[in-house]
Amino acid sequence: MIRLDSRAADFSDAFARLLSVKREISEDVDETVRGIIAGVVSGGDAALVDYSRRFDRLGEDFSEATLRFTDEEIEAAMAQCPPATLAALRLAAERIETYHRLQIPEDYIATDDLGVTSGWRWTALESVGLYVPGGTASYPSSVLMNAIPARVAGVPRVAMVVPTPEGRLNPLVLAAAQISGVTEIFRIGGAQAVAALAYGTQSVAPVAKIVGPGNAYVAAAKRRVFGQVGIDMIAGPSEVLILADGHANPDWIAADLLAQAEHDEAAQAILITTSDTLAEQVEQAVERALGTMSREKIARASWRDYGAIITVANFDEAVPLVDRLAPEHLEIETEDAEALSLKIRNAGAIFLGSHTPEAIGDYVGGPNHVLPTARSARFSSGLSVLDFMKRTSILRCDPAALRALGPAAIALGHSEGLDGHARSVAIRLNL
Amino acid sequence: MIRLDSRAADFSDAFARLLSVKREISEDVDETVRGIIAGVVSGGDAALVDYSRRFDRLGEDFSEATLRFTDEEIEAAMAQCPPATLAALRLAAERIETYHRLQIPEDYIATDDLGVTSGWRWTALESVGLYVPGGTASYPSSVLMNAIPARVAGVPRVAMVVPTPEGRLNPLVLAAAQISGVTEIFRIGGAQAVAALAYGTQSVAPVAKIVGPGNAYVAAAKRRVFGQVGIDMIAGPSEVLILADGHANPDWIAADLLAQAEHDEAAQAILITTSDTLAEQVEQAVERALGTMSREKIARASWRDYGAIITVANFDEAVPLVDRLAPEHLEIETEDAEALSLKIRNAGAIFLGSHTPEAIGDYVGGPNHVLPTARSARFSSGLSVLDFMKRTSILRCDPAALRALGPAAIALGHSEGLDGHARSVAIRLNL
Numbered sequence: 057m058i059r060l061d062s063r064a065a066d067f068s069d070a071f072a073r074l075l076s077v078k079r080e081i082s083e084d085v086d087e088t089v090r091g092i093i094a095g096v097v098s099g100g101d102a103a104l105v106d107y108s109r110r111f112d113r114l115g116e117d118f119s120e121a122t123l124r125f126t127d128e129e130i131e132a133a134m135a136q137c138p139p140a141t142l143a144a145l146r147l148a149a150e151r152i153e154t155y156h157r158l159q160i161p162e163d164y165i166a167t168d169d170l171g172v173t174s175g176w177r178w179t180a181l182e183s184v185g186l187y188v189p190g191g192t193a194s195y196p197s198s199v200l201m202n203a204i205p206a207r208v209a210g211v212p213r214v215a216m217v218v219p220t221p222e223g224r225l226n227p228l229v230l231a232a233a234q235i236s237g238v239t240e241i242f243r244i245g246g247a248q249a250v251a252a253l254a255y256g257t258q259s260v261a262p263v264a265k266i267v268g269p270g271n272a273y274v275a276a277a278k279r280r281v282f283g284q285v286g287i288d289m290i291a292g293p294s295e296v297l298i299l300a301d302g303h304a305n306p307d308w309i310a311a312d313l314l315a316q317a318e319h320d321e322a323a324q325a326i327l328i329t330t331s332d333t334l335a336e337q338v339e340q341a342v343e344r345a346l347g348t349m350s351r352e353k354i355a356r357a358s359w360r361d362y363g364a365i366i367t368v369a370n371f372d373e374a375v376p377l378v379d380r381l382a383p384e385h386l387e388i389e390t391e392d393a394e395a396l397s398l399k400i401r402n403a404g405a406i407f408l409g410s411h412t413p414e415a416i417g418d419y420v421g422g423p424n425h426v427l428p429t430a431r432s433a434r435f436s437s438g439l440s441v442l443d444f445m446k447r448t449s450i451l452r453c454d455p456a457a458l459r460a461l462g463p464a465a466i467a468l469g470h471s472e473g474l475d476g477h478a479r480s481v482a483i484r485l486n487l
Numbered sequence: 488m489i490r491l492d493s494r495a496a497d498f499s500d501a502f503a504r505l506l507s508v509k510r511e512i513s514e515d516v517d518e519t520v521r522g523i524i525a526g527v528v529s530g531g532d533a534a535l536v537d538y539s540r541r542f543d544r545l546g547e548d549f550s551e552a553t554l555r556f557t558d559e560e561i562e563a564a565m566a567q568c569p570p571a572t573l574a575a576l577r578l579a580a581e582r583i584e585t586y587h588r589l590q591i592p593e594d595y596i597a598t599d600d601l602g603v604t605s606g607w608r609w610t611a612l613e614s615v616g617l618y619v620p621g622g623t624a625s626y627p628s629s630v631l632m633n634a635i636p637a638r639v640a641g642v643p644r645v646a647m648v649v650p651t652p653e654g655r656l657n658p659l660v661l662a663a664a665q666i667s668g669v670t671e672i673f674r675i676g677g678a679q680a681v682a683a684l685a686y687g688t689q690s691v692a693p694v695a696k697i698v699g700p701g702n703a704y705v706a707a708a709k710r711r712v713f714g715q716v717g718i719d720m721i722a723g724p725s726e727v728l729i730l731a732d733g734h735a736n737p738d739w740i741a742a743d744l745l746a747q748a749e750h751d752e753a754a755q756a757i758l759i760t761t762s763d764t765l766a767e768q769v770e771q772a773v774e775r776a777l778g779t780m781s782r783e784k785i786a787r788a789s790w791r792d793y794g795a796i797i798t799v800a801n802f803d804e805a806v807p808l809v810d811r812l813a814p815e816h817l818e819i820e821t822e823d824a825e826a827l828s829l830k831i832r833n834a835g836a837i838f839l840g841s842h843t844p845e846a847i848g849d850y851v852g853g854p855n856h857v858l859p860t861a862r863s864a865r866f867s868s869g870l871s872v873l874d875f876m877k878r879t880s881i882l883r884c885d886p887a888a889l890r891a892l893g894p895a896a897i898a899l900g901h902s903e904g905l906d907g908h909a910r911s912v913a914i915r916l917n918l
Contacts, residue, residue, distance in 0.1 A: 141902045144895035155605060158595055173839070174586060174853050179832050181866055182810070195903050228902055265866040283721075286866030290714075311911040318907035350906045379613070397881070401610050408604070408883035411915060415908040416884055419896040422605050423880035435612055435696040435717030437878040447868040449854035450828070452839035453847060464575035465850040471572045471659055472626050475781045476749035477846040480742040484842060 057363035079293050079322040083272040089247040096251035101258045107248040112221045123259045125241040130234055133227035148420045149200050149235045155422030156208045159441040171457035176447045180210035185253030187268035190219035190245050196232035201425050202268050203236035209444035214238045219245020250277035254285045292430040293322035297383035301390040302331035310341035312413050317358035318351040324362040328374045335365045375399045382433040385414045404433045488794035510724050510753040514703040520678040527682035532689045538679040543652045554690045556672040564658035579851045580631050580666045586853030587639045590872040602888035607878045611641035616684030618699035621650035621676050627663035632856050633699050634667035640875035645669045650676020681708035685716045723861040724753035728814035732821040733762035741772035743844050748789035749782040755793040759805045766796045806830045813864040816845045835864045
């Protein structure tokens, strides 16, 4: 953890260093992934079985016939889940759906004075593939956050893939898929699953877009199939930035910083405060709390390597720092949190006030928890219904409209050396 | 050009082959581009001058001091433009602006029964870089189509780069920039310009996102700086699909097919018709028209290698073919064009009726002409105001709301093994 003070002479350099820290180790797995994709394209289901047996250490009972989970298997998994957790998942699903329904965009079409009819029409993607990691990173909440916006958008087919290393799978992941309206689930993962979704096999019909988090192989495979299909953003390690004044509760702030730090040793948690006292108290509270954590090792490494506490003279001074950090998650626990939030341009999600720990947003708040990381909130947004739709523009000229606009189009066509463009207009006007 | 008939026994295979034709030659320039980007990052303005002199064949008078166009140079360029073309550009700009203003998204914020306040806020990107190719592909209309949505979105800083090979530049490009509200213009291009926009130099401040078309070097550079900055889609060769019945004018249809074909030898123009007679007439009309074209060589090569005329029994049969082709541009010249258009899911832009040649949309219709190519209309949309904005989600719980939602968040946190998440909620509820 580093302590910075905006009053220090070297603050500007120190802050620039904090900004430029690379937290992600990029493994070079591209050649391996290229081979796996080619294998699935040529080998289909048989290749999927082969790769899955090898990489997920599965036995002979894993075959073409068991690639897809049956309805009975999904029902059985749901029956294994603690009812209280299922109820929590259902509450989360309801709130996520309600929030995302508000994002459904409107079509527009109108005719102007010249007789030009123009506008646009939104349509849902025809199909979406949802990647869900296996093992400890297999989060049912992520299934909800990716699948529900697709369903709300009206995507008729949502195919999920999830690897089952050694045959193990968190039944809550299947429950979350069922609750979210996922239409088919395959027990495959890695680059081979991405290839199957992009190119199709005998059992897996290809999709139009692939979303969801994954390891370095999955990320490399998504980059490689991009163009053949759409992909979502490639997520980096998670991060939180907290703005807090002297009234904030240091134990609460410490808990929020560590909730972020426990994700991943590459996660980042930063506090910016106007209070030297709070800075001191939070530093101590973090140390105390670390010892009580089940994921202490991860959280301690993240806090040690990437954590920061920055003191500033006032929050106006903090605003440009926030915009440069462009945090995935921004908590504002200050007296006038909302007014301060309106000054911020770059943040994936903002959590206002002291009773809105980011974990509420991770699960049950309603907004999406798939958010831009690694400063990409400067130019991108969290996952939404729009990511599962696309817009077709519409244009119609009546003869009078073409007469009115045609000459300008002809002039511009000729000016660009595209005489054929000009001619396609002129021929209709007998020009 | 190939002729296909849906009644033929091998139609399904032949159509699949048409779909899978690769029209783009992907040059492997990645290593070169990597070197150029590293050169600009370490060398700044001096490297920009060096690369530009070399690649754009510029003399000693090209220096750090002349990287940026002065206001006087821009005014002088505008004075060189034919007044009629400037008037056409201004008409186009007005119509593009009017259309894109309708796309400005609305913020949303509301408090639900539990006391949870949630919603989102849209903000403009802080800065955008616009790449404009040099030479013959230097289209003023593309400047309007990229820069106006950024200005409408509220982006305060729009920096344009355009190479000036041998010192030459189409003055209309500068005029279009001026009309569109571009805030600064640099006479640089290639991977070095992309690097400057992404990382900044002494003269070029870095931007948050880079948009605009370019050659293989530009495309490779954009892919490489993605993450450091946002990028738009990587555009492939242009394409048109026309649906026409027996009432269509074969000369008009031929003109529209060739307006597409003249773009690029890799462009694609396809007609799907229910009329064998029209198919025959259009084929002849294309041959006649080709001989009259200033870009005959390009158009002929495109039509020869990638053109297609497909006859179908009826337009319901055409709908799934259109959705599989997912054309950048779709013209519908049939009796009930609008009803047919509503059945189409995948198209970048639709042009309705016989008086709406696609060239109108390229210039003065109002909708954007930057559209998804190479079947990517299955999962993406044309350029819009949204591409220059991003959405921050907002969440606020009051104490009662946290009490209501907290237990579910705690249950889900524990179920995912993220006890620190659970604790950040529980500590506020004394649980």
